[in-house]
Amino acid sequence: MGLYAGIDLHSNNNYIGIINEEDQRLFEKRLPNKIETVLESLAPFKGSMESVVVESTYNWYWIVDGLQKEGYKVRAVTSGPMGIRSAEHDPPDIILLDVNMPEMNGFEVCRILKQNQ
Secondary structure: OOEEEEEEEOOOEEEEEEEEOOOOEEEEEEEEOOHHHHHHHHHHHHHHEEEEEEEOOOOOHHHHHHHHHOOOOEEOOOOHHHHHHHHHHOOOOEEEEOOOOOOOOHHHHHHHHHHOO
């Protein structure tokens, strides 16, 4: 069963939510912005994880670097349509989205990617 994680970054903490294919919430927690804590929270689910979406306009480089060091495949794009094309061509482990993006918002991108699986 595929699992999906969302990480919402803020200036001094983040919120992680993990759901399954039936949209049932399996995990949710507010955590400090420390890569070790984020990775520890994701670790029990990593084998079943289809994707991790990180939403932030605040300094997200630390989490991208940390996830890449742990073997997650990360790619960033600048628009919703570009993200959809990129994900369909070469599915990533993690998709970084902002809610407000040019041409299409982050929720619409997630809906289309999930619909096209």
